[in-house]
Amino acid sequence: MTAPLVRVDGVAKRYAGRDALAALDLVLGAGEILALVGHNGAGKSTLIKLLLGLIRPDAGRITVLGHDPARAGAAEARRAIGFLPETIAFHPNMTGAELLAFYAQLKGAPLAANRELLARVGLADVAGQRVGGYSKGMRQRLGLAQALIGRPRLLLLDEPTTGLDPELRQAFYALLDELAAEGVGILLSSHALAELEHRADRVVVLRQGRKVADGTLTDLRRMAGDPVRILVRMEAPVPVAAGAGGAVTGVAAGAGRRIEIICPAAEKMDRLRAVLSGREPVADIELLHASLDEIYAGLLRRDAEPVG
Ligand code: ATP
Numbered sequence: 001m002t003a004p005l006v007r008v009d010g011v012a013k014r015y016a017g018r019d020a021l022a023a024l025d026l027v028l029g030a031g032e033i034l035a036l037v038g039h040n041g042a043g044k045s046t047l048i049k050l051l052l053g054l055i056r057p058d059a060g061r062i063t064v065l066g067h068d069p070a071r072a073g074a075a076e077a078r079r080a081i082g083f084l085p086e087t088i089a090f091h092p093n094m095t096g097a098e099l100l101a102f103y104a105q106l107k108g109a110p111l112a113a114n115r116e117l118l119a120r121v122g123l124a125d126v127a128g129q130r131v132g133g134y135s136k137g138m139r140q141r142l143g144l145a146q147a148l149i150g151r152p153r154l155l156l157l158d159e160p161t162t163g164l165d166p167e168l169r170q171a172f173y174a175l176l177d178e179l180a181a182e183g184v185g186i187l188l189s190s191h192a193l194a195e196l197e198h199r200a201d202r203v204v205v206l207r208q209g210r211k212v213a214d215g216t217l218t219d220l221r222r223m224a225g226d227p228v229r230i231l232v233r234m235e236a237p238v239p240v241a242a243g244a245g246g247a248v249t250g251v252a253a254g255a256g257r258r259i260e261i262i263c264p265a266a267e268k269m270d271r272l273r274a275v276l277s278g279r280e281p282v283a284d285i286e287l288l289h290a291s292l293d294e295i296y297a298g299l300l301r302r303d304a305e306p307v308g
Contacts, residue, residue, distance in 0.1 A: 003066065004029045005154045005185040006051060011060030013046050019209040020046040024060070026204060026214070028185050030153070033176060035196050036189040037296065038206035044189035045086065046209075048156050051187070052083060065154060079107065082152035086159045088143045092132030096123050096142050099131060100149070109150040121145045121175065137168040144175070155179065157188040161195065173199045193220075193296040205299055212303040217292065224298040225264030227290035230272060232259040233283045257283070262290055262298075 006028035013021045021043045028034050036044045049055045050062055053069030064081065067074040090099050100114045118127045121141040131139065140160065147155055155176075161169045176186055176199075190196060196203060196217065203220060205213040213220050221227075234257045263271045268287075276282065290298070 002030060005065055006187065007061075007063040008047070008050075009061045011047075011050065011057045011062060013043075013050065013055065013209075014058050021050075021057075021206075021209045024209075024211055026211070028154075028187055030185050031180050031183045032202065033180050033186045033188070033200050035200035035203045036187065036206060037191070037193050037196070037203055038189075039191065039300075041208070042206040043209040044206060045158055047206075048083075048158050048187070048189065051156055052081065053078060079150060080153045082147035082149070082155045084143045084147040084155075084157045084160050086162070088139075088146070090131045090139060090142065093130055095128050095130055096134070096138075096145075097127040099142065100127075100145055103146045104149050107149050113149075113151075114145075117145045117148055120148070122171070136163050137165070140164060140168070140172070144172070148179075153184060155184055155186045155188075157186065159189050159191065161190065169195065192293070193217075194292040197292060205296065207300050207303050210303075213299050220299065221289075221295055224290075224295045224302070225266065227262055227295060227298055228265045228268055229288045229290050229294065230261040230263075230268060231286040231288070232261070232272075232276065233257055233285075234259065235281045235283050262294055 004027045006026065008024055008026040011021055011024045012019065024043075024047070026034075026047075036047065038044050046055070050057055051064055051069060053064075053071070053074060056070045062069060064074070065077040067077040069078060094102070096118060097114065100118060101111055104111050104114055115124070115127075118124050121144050123138060123141055123145065126134070126138065131142065134142065140163075144157075144160070147157070161172055164172060176188075180186055180201075188200075193203065193205070200217075202214070202216055204211055205220070213223050215223065237257050259275060261268075261271055261275060272285075
């Protein structure tokens, strides 16, 4: 088996006595798309900075492309990393082509490859235009082109799809798929689990610097108890006790005819019986898989619950 591109063992990083990351283990292989998901402050950017060698861990070990990225000797390995920061400011008076040439020079990469790079991200036609006139999506694609300079083996993308509309997002992920198929390892951070369906091979969920889950989306569904959403429509409006059994996560406002339950699949009949016992007749029942957002919320909630 080939060595992973990234290996993180027991890494901790603290700021002012607070854990930004704690006891983190993580592996990323060539050709793999790994998504880091977490709320604001979960530790996603801290991990990316550690992988870039911009900061050092307080505990644990990090290996990127066979090196400790914070070591002076890791310059060669760092050159094989492409990085797209969360916000990237381009000079508005420079053209896309000029900016890419500037970044290529910084990275010591040949300028000749830039044309192909601009074409690859769909900017060939506007390469001669000033970036000040670019849309958000075009700027993001230029950011990706910048990250792809020098044919990196590892791509670190910090919230790359924020602000992109669904079509641009789709195009962005299609490009990542192509790169992964060429063997590039990709680590990207995101706030939203829902947008990663069919787009990430593996997802690591972080909560307050700790890993809450690590697996495919199918694994994550299983970890959350394969939750289902049950929509019950009653014949007549019913008063539903707030917090009934903890199972009722939402009751549609208005006529009060709709009851919504989200629970692990294995518990659905018990929950239904508990919620419906002694009520008006049921008009209809619909059973759906819980959405990825609901699974995400469930994983975070499960982790936050006090143990014992
Ligand atoms: P966001 O989605 O908002 O970018 P994130 O998951 O990337 O969040 P981090 O930026 O890694 O989170 O922050 C993790 C924790 O570490 C937060 O509590 C943050 O306030 C803290 N932190 C990060 N960098 C520093 C720093 N340079 N000095 C002090 N605290 C920091």
